[in-house]
Amino acid sequence: MTAKTDVRNYPGFIAITILCLVILYAPLLVVTAYSFNASASITIWEGLSVRWYIDVFTGPESAKFKSAAMNSFSIALMAATTATIIATCAATAMVRGGKFRGRTLSFGLISLPLMVPEIVTAVATLIFFNAIGFTRGYTTILAAHIAFCIPFAYLPISARMQGIEGTYEQAAQDLYATRAQAFRYILLPLMMPGIISGFLLAFIISLDDFIITNFVKGAGIETLPTAIFGSVKQGIKPNIMAISTMLLGVSVVMVTISYFVSKKDNTQ
Amino acid sequence: MKTLLKASTAALALSIAAQGAAAEGKLVIYHWFEYMPQELLEKFAAEHDVEVTMDTYDSNEAMLASLKAGGLGTYDVAVPGDYMVKIMAGEGILDEIAEGELANAGNMMDEWADPAFDPGRKHSIPYQWGSTSFMVDREVYSGDINTTDILFNPPAELSGKINMLDSQGEVLAMAALHMGIEQCSTDRDKLKALNEMLTGAKAHWASFNSDTAKEVLVSGDAAVGQIYDGFGAKARAEKASLEYAFPTQGYVVWMDNVVLLKDAPNRENALKFMNFLLDPENIAAVSNYARYALGVNGAGEYLDPELATLPEANPPAGSGAGAFIEVCDEQTQSVYDQIWTNLKK
Amino acid sequence: MAGGASPGGSATTDTYAGARNWLLMPAWLVLGILSLAPVAMMLVYSFLTKEFRGGVIWEFSLAAYDQFFFDRGLFGDEPPRIEWTYISIFWRSIWQAGLATLMSLLIGFPTAYFIATRPEKVRPIWVFLITIPYWVNLLIRTVSMKFLLRDNGPLNDFLMSTGLIGEPIHIINTNFAVQLGLFYSYLPFMVLPIYASVERYNFTLSEAAADLYASKWVTLRRILLPTVKPGVIAGCILVFVPSLGSFLAPDLLGGAKNFMIGSLIEEQFKGSAGNWPFGAAIAMVLLTMVLILLLLFARQQARADREAGQ
Secondary structure (H helix, E strand, C coil): CCCCCCCCCCCCHHHHHHHHHHHHHHHHHHHHHHHCECCCCCCCCCCECCHHHHHHHHCCCHHHHHHHHHHHHHHHHHHHHHHHHHHHHHHHHHHHCCCCCCHHHHHHHHHHHHHCCHHHHHHHHHHHHHHCCCCCCHHHHHHHHHHHHHHHHHHHHHHHHHCCCCHHHHHHHHCCCCHHHHHHHHHHHHHHHHHHHHHHHHHHHHHHCCHHHHHHCCCCCCCHHHHHHHHHCCCCCHHHHHHHHHHHHHHHHHHHHHHHHHHHHHHC | CHHHHHHHHHHHHHHHHHHHHCCCCEEEEEEECCCCCHHHHHHHHHHHCCEEEEEEECCHHHHHHHHHHHHCCCCCEECCEHHHHHHHHHHCCECCCCCCCCHHHHHECHHHHCCCCCHHHCCEEEEEEEEEEEEEECCCCCCCCCCCHHHHCCCCCCCCCEEECCCHHHHHHHHHHHHCCCCCCCCHHHHHHHHHHHHHHHCCEEEECCCCHHHHHHHCCCCEEEEEHHHHHHHHHHCCCEEEECCCCCEEEEEEEEEEECCCCCHHHHHHHHHHHCCHHHHHHHHHHHCCEECECCCHHHCCHHHHHCCCCCCCCCCCCEECCCCCCHHHHHHHHHHHHHHHC | CCCCCCCCCCCCCCCCHHHHHHHHHHHHHHHHHHHHHHHHHHHHHCCEEECCCCCEEEEECCHHHHHHHEECCCCCCCCCEECHHHHHHHHHHHHHHHHHHHHHHHHHHHHHHHHHCCCCCCHHHHHHHHHHHHHCCHHHHHHHHHHHHCCCCHHHHHHHHCCCCCCCCCCCCCHHHHHHHHHHHHHHHHHHHHHHHHHHCCHHHHHHHHHCCCCHHHHHHHHHHHHHHHHHHHHHHHHHHHHHCCCHHHHHCCCCCCCCHHHHHHHHHHCCCCCHHHHHHHHHHHHHHHHHHHHHHHHHHHHHHHHHHC
8 A cells, every 4th residue: 555545644643643742741741850859949940859759748738638638539439439330220221221211311311410511510519508508528529529420430331331232141141041140240241341441430530620629628628639729829839749740650550550450351 | 340349438437437536626727828837736736635627718708708608617717807807797607705715815915906897806816917019029120119000000011910919809909099099989980980990900910819929929920919918028038029019009908817607616626726826925926927917915025036127017108008908888899899800801 | 422322233222121210210319419400409599689798598580690691880770781791701711612622623633543543452552641641630730731831931941942932932821821721631532532433433435435546635534534523523522611611721821810601600609709699690601502512412413323324
């Protein structure tokens, strides 16, 4: 095939891809580099040092960040787990439940948190908790996170299920497996990669959320994003850069794990 | 899936345990950002065996909004400015301090013991006071800076390099001083003129930011910045070419106060904390950190001697008078809200 | 969003039709209470009377919508004219979000295409590279961007040291900085759906066209683009909608100088304005706009599905 008719390669596309990666990574790399700056000022470079990493764990703000990280991770874990279970059930009904009235409506409801802009969800949730007289705190954050995590868990799960032919379960049922057995031993294992990526997506979305959390959080309860926002508003400090770099590290590790887990599941 | 379930059950159990363990002896403070030294909080926590948590805000209005949006009943104390104490008392969201509940109440300076915004100090104690004006980078501009023209009608070399506080009260009060209009004026022509003047002045401004008021000046992102005096002193410590202005037209003065919130979940500890802050040694620690003046007698020996000579706290002869921000009635306030929206649209 | 409800195909069966209601129940309950009810409550609030300095009085009022659409002068007693203030804030937000979407498309499409045409083994690595930055907190990314773009920041330092520019370029606190921030925030959202549809694309179609002497660019435009259009549109929506309501980028990169929809709404609840019904009304207008947009998208999608089915 000559270059002229090679429809898989267009001139310039690789350059744009590299540009895309540069744009995506440049700010993160710059922040990573400056997190190792010995100077207390972000404008002057005074040589390599890990003092800001030590500061994150032992400095005056360490208690705040520790409890914020604790809140963030526990909320993300619970919200993502709950959302994944709910989404798996819902996806089974939607994809394997035949045609039924209210299917479109159900799909609309499930994707509602995706369609509504985040700021609107934030305001609506604040108004709702206020109207029913619910004091804001850990529980309100968790509840709000479960709700908006559902569509993020649902999409990969239902996409995966749509890729699995129904004949597997039907064959199992022909061999006298009950519906529950067909679900447990056939569908669920096949869906695992979808469920895992759904869970991870929901986990990250919860961990990442700032706007909604900021509206529904209560007194003295911070998640990592709100704690960072609180610090960062007064200017970018080197310890924030150190935290950012560590979060970047956590993300890379998590994506890598998820990549290998889903790969392993595929080969089973 | 199972591992996920297990892990999240563990997380749930952990977080419940963590919350249960902390149920005794708490104090939740709602406070301005970068103001209270962490060591002082730790000292209080250690002395009274109380677990202290602190949330921060960047304007009086944001604090009030958050309290009214369901924050009440979760915080024990807050630190509103003078006019905001009056507003909060009017809103009925402050609790009353009974006679004798604060052992150190006698330490208050006479001039701050019975202020107009909280007669008889029923809800509050003095915390810190200071002024709000602006700073100019003298490396960029060497002319006369003691005029509000710097903000609203700046010379060419400063245009486009001005940061304003993102606070309606402070910006509009300064604008009123610039035009010689009394605060809460209901005079239509004057208000229209104020509206127009601000719209024109905005073209010279780079940003609205309260929390980064110091940072933009130190980093050189702005050459002029509206700022509080103590915050300004900290900025000058990091960049010597910054100078705090005392405009001849006048500037804003304020006093922040610690108030006891209604439905405070830990009222006892809140009172202990207020009493703690009436102790000269403790409140002096705040002044030494935040570089503002205090309202308690007998703190002299604990204060950093440098505070007495801060150029930010000592107006030169011939500067204008300081003015407290006034509380307008609802109808007038709605006009000011409209002007603010017009300004930021 | 795309393809979730696509009918037909052997994967959609009725194996679990009997348990359907039980399976859907948790989702209905949780989302009904935590998503639908709040939006309904917000609609109610937008028709209530505002309480001075935050909160509502339970009395019906159209004041919030009146304030949005009609200008009655500084003192509220002039004859009503059309209020341009908020419309222009909406327009600015749409414009900013639109430009950010366009920038994302221009960079995102070639990138997605490039990745989708790599050998199957290395594709996940490319996708991996694109997604990592997205896994980093949006706030941190926005702050990093701010740091990078400062007048005395690393970007200007770098450009000046290479001699490309003599003076620092002033980017921070401009509309362009906001667009750049939005573009940067949501770029992966553009790449991934396009990648997914190009990956599914059957390249023998393009090869056939190329064999018939269609030029490469004609092939791209006439053969590939119509097929992957749903992915492109999905990408645009995934970038446009969050950009429209964002407030981190305008606040941190734009200097909070000009209201965008997100910051205008926030100001009503957390700022000095304290006008809840008005905030709820603005949010309702925004929501209506987005839902109309999505409805158009869904219709377009359904049409594409029908055409594909024929």
